[in-house]
Amino acid sequence: MKQYSFGLLLKHDPCMATLHGHLGCCMGVDFNNKFRASFPGWLLVNNADLEILKLRNNFLFGEFQLPPFAMTNAVMVDVSGNQIHDLPENIGKILPHMEYLDLSGNAFEQDLLPSIGDMKILQVLDLSYNNFSREIPKELTVGCNDLRVLMLSGNKLHGQIFPMLYNLTQLRVLQLRNNYFSGNLSNVKAKGRVLGNLALLDIGYNFMTGNIGSWIGNVTYLDILVMRNNYLEGQFQCEGISRSVYYLDLSHNLLSAPLPSCPRLQHLYLQGNKYSVSISEAFLNTSQLLVLNLRDNNLSGSIPGIIGLLTSLKVLLLSQNLLSGLIPEELCELKQISMMDLSLNSFSGSIPPCFQGIRFGKIEPRYLDLDISHEKVSNEWDYTTYFRNGTLKKDYVLHSTAEQSVTNVEVDFLTKHRSNTYKGGILNFMSGLDLSCNKLSGRIPYEVGNLAWIHALNLSYNQLTGPIPKSFSNLTQIESLDLSHNMLSGEIPSLLINLYFLEVFSVAYNNLSGRIPDMKAQFGIFDRSSYEGNQFLCGQPLNQNCSIVSPHPLIKFVDQSKEKWYGIDPVLFSVTFSTTYIIFFLTSIIILYLNPYWRRRWFNFFENRIYYPAYDFISSIVHKACAKLCW
Template sequence: MLSNLEVQTQYSQDWLPTFQLKVLVLSKCKFYNIPQFLAYQTKVRVIDLSHNNLNGIFPNWLFENNTKLEFLSLRNNSLTGQFHLSSNSSYVMRSIDISDNHLHGELQPNLGDLFSKARELNLSSNAFEGHIPFSIGHMPELHYLDLSNNMLSGEIATTLVGLANFSNLVILAASNNKLYGQIPNSINMTSLMSLQLSGNRITGNLSSWISYYPSFSNLDISDNHITGGIPPSIGNQSNISQMELNMAGNELEGRIPSELARLNLLYLDLSHNFLSGPIPSFFNSPSLQHFNLEGNRLTGSIPESLFNFSKLLTLNIRDNLLSSHIPSSIGALSNLRVLLLSRNSLGGLIPDQMCQLNELGILDLSDNLFSGPIPRCFGNISFGKLTLSEFGYQSLLRYDDNGFIIVEIRANLLYSFSLFFSLNIEYGKREKIGFVTKTRPSIYEGRILEMMSGLDLSCNKLTGEIPAEFGTLSSIHALNLSHNQLRGFIPTTFANLRQIESLDLSHNKLSGEIPSKLIGLTFLSYFNVAYNNLSGRLPNMDWQFQTFDSKSYEGNPFLCGHPLRSCNVIHDIPQVAPSNTDMSEEKWYHIDPLSFTASFMGSYLVFLVAFALVLYINPGWRRMLFMFIENLIDECYFLVFYTVPKLFATLYK
């Protein structure tokens, strides 16, 4: 068994193997062709060539040559063609994984009859089309079926009824296909624990079928067209030890029912629906790790009870109609990694208790009404790398003499010569985090999410200076403080933000110079200080700074240097060093008083000389001016000696 190696598959064409293998494991070995000697193997029981760069037509002959083959994994390669096997052969396959390839065409009608003894069948992430064969229902021992990320079509009710004999089926995944219609309420999948149907065209409402599926520990029906409210009967699944529930991206409406409090939730995503009313204060799920209510019409304040989830890792309630302030009890979420509260109407001061969230990697408070200074203790928050294992679930479906168990551990594929195999599967939905960096909204998940960290306080009413303590955030990748009312200097400690890629300080009232030490930020790819009161010469256009154009600096009339106008145009701009003292009483501009007085007096003198010269040259204008002055004197005389005395006489009669 070999894995994670670079293997050469070139050898003499005349060489023929004199041995018969039973187990061949060459996973992650970076080779491009299926070893030719496999064409001479007839007794292999285990073949794992997953996670390579295999290309060419799918090797159907592997099944036909090895009638005792029980385990085959060709996952994550570049194989093409169709998956069509001879109907004349007899197969004893127990586990088939050909996911993540480029296979296409329709699935053969008798597929389930050919693999009647299979326990796992993974055909996901290919380009299969057409209807799901009814013969798959002839696989009574099947525990795991994954057809997701294809182009399979058909009515969901017909499909599920065709699989009704799956009394042992534990996981059914058919996400991201073209299935349509309503989910039926009369199927016989008594062992089903995970149903994943996201990204289809499913319609109807939950109340017609949800109560008929009492054994779910994972339900993902996100990104469909399901309407109506969330029925109270959803609380009937309270006997499940831990449950993952994803109903995001539908057309659900009404209030969040109190019956959800009965569920011991691990993951709850109700985002991007039409849910209204306040966030319920009844949630009391000690195991909840991911909570997402983004993009609804929720109103009111953030309930204090929301901060009782000691294991919570991500909290996303942005893009709602929430008001009031952030409760000080938020500091109790000591394990929180991601907090997204943007695009609401939250106001008041940012509580210092947020600084107790030491493990935060991403914090977004943008587009609210927060006021006052930025807490200096924000420098105590790590804003470091997120741990990937916290954001995805990967369970191991393991078989033994007594059947199977599901355990939440992460491991490589395991092999046993006694043929009690294990299979890595994705159980649940991997968390995705949306965050704006470099002015563009991006979705982070997987390895990218692991590397991301950021703080967004933009579009609020924050005042005061930027805390110098921000310089301790050495691992942060994105910092956005734009569109506030911040004053003072850009802290020189920003030079310590060695990992930063995006820095936006635009649309504030910052003054002074741009610290020259910022040119040492070699990862910086977006920099914006536009529309402030900055002055002085721009830093040398070295490293990343030579990639920033004038838009990064516009709206600062006293800045000079490339790519702005030359500093020779602006004379005598004093060089002001940053200071930690209070600058609130100082002017934001820096002009030499002597130069200003001389310029003003000179301009005034030129105006007077020009005016006198015009009157001297044009006698007509001169007479008109004198007549205007004479009439003005007469009007003033009449007003003082006639109109005013008459007015006083009238008042005192």
């Protein structure tokens, strides 16, 4: 095969200059300049020896017109990202020597054609994000037995998956997400070269059922396993998967205890399952972990202190569980954390001041990139694939040295009063801490205001007291700050108006008083919902006249600089009071048991109180009357 330098052809070759006119004698065409026209079928007719056709990411429409003769030299066709429809039924006869075929992101609405099976040396096939329907034709899996990459995501395909793929012994990348595939994974077989060479397996968003059987352990080169949003059940043990797996997504299934212990994983997604156990130390025995997502399960107990050893962790999501106890200070050892979500649990106690040592947004670039594999597809074609916006995209390159796949992480995080999904490179810039909907008490530590790079901070729906720290004026990058539904007191610091990136701000339903900061800069966009529920706040936008409203609430805390009882942690006070009472009671019982003299005195005292209260009362009145008469 001839070698081409596409960069030079774009500048000097007449085939690259325009698609207007009937050009001939072209061996390679590469044009992706947002060209709007019907598919140039004439280009193929006039260039019978064409080897490479790249017309991706234009606005081509109409039928995918092929010439009436076989183009035996054509090895690569990429028309992805257009609006082409109607694939010819004899495409395999016309392009018999095709090695790379990419028709993704078009408007094809038809059955998957058996004729593709006539491309005997096809190595890369991408038909994703169209509307192909029916089952995968048997002719494709039997005829294309040299296939290395198969991408069929985002279609309407259905039926069984794996029995049809057993002939594809060279397959390295298999992505079938967002279809209607079904079947029981317990019956899958993977032996020897049958599925054994897979590096990436993505069958998410389908209707797969059953247990994830032991067959997955025979996929010896597996790096990325994605089975999210199916109906898988039972247990999953990491002992059964390849040691090379470092990206595991089993979220939104019906999996149950125990939590899998996977020492070599870097990304673990188990949210939305039915795990009803505590987080064990064995589960956290994975020092390479970058992302841990256990949201929306039924996990209970406390967070083990061993979590502080996960020093590489970037994203920790534990919300919507039944976790309780104190927030462990060992979390402060996770210096690289950018996003932490502990919301919707039952954590109690105070917020650890040491959180100021976490970087929250001050992170190294490209920290979430994943190299999937490094292997050539064939002697002359190499390719690079990417996960972008949840979709496996590709950029095939001639004459590179290795295949490299990069996966960008997807994270759901509540900010600006809504749950947002952050994907890809944006995660390098997003940071946040969410402790909302717990039972946290005490003051907000002054040190939290030192998280200068954080973008979202949510402490709402707790039992926090004391003033809003003035140090919050140091949160210069913050975009969302929610302190609502607590018991905060004092005034809103006026310096907060210098937070120029603030888009969402709420201190509603607290015990705040005084004047609301001037409606300047970003504070000019906040309406009354940001301040309501504070009876003694005044000013705009509450329409409360500050000359009428008392500057301090009638029911207020005394000067907090004086260490009074109300400054004591109520949980600590309750525990110590109860302990003291129990000790006093038990001591009294022991003394009465050991000393019969005091026991008799105690019983006589109570007997007199019970049987002679009226006598004592009358006797006291008589004595007082006699005393007056004597005087």
